[in-house]
Amino acid sequence: MVAETRTLTAQVPIELAQEVDALSELLERPRQWIIKKALVQFLAREAEKRRLIQEGLDDVSAGRMVSMEQARAWANSIGTDEERPVPKA
Template identity: 40%
Template sequence: MQTRVMTAHIPLDLAAKVDAAASRIDRSRGWVVKQALVAWVDQEDERHRMTLEALADVDAGRIISDEAMETWADSLSSDTPLPRPTA
């Protein structure tokens, strides 16, 4: 696998936490940073996918009105909550 060096300026307190985590799990600082970056990129990819999916639902008219959502949310604290609204 080819690699590339990337540089970033991070706050000293965060750098200290990375160093402490690396020491605690007996890994290098680079390994910890790589794991964190992989997790963040995966999370952002999933967030992007979900946003595109939601926008497609809106474009297709699969939406729930604010009123229906508020009525449902208000019912959750009652003795007889309503079923979750559907599009």
């Protein structure tokens, strides 16, 4: 089954368009294939970022936090002979 498509138009700097053209030639793929792949990856990364932010906000709302002092002490111990375990909420 073929998915419906819609054309999007975007102005991009010439240097970026030239990079897409060069990659298109190198990979022997059309420009639209490269742009579609890049857009899919960008949208997935942004969705994951929003999910992680929401997860953090949910932890704060539920009181699942460590103090700055605990976090700093752990971070400062990394790479030392007395490395501390990751603090738990």
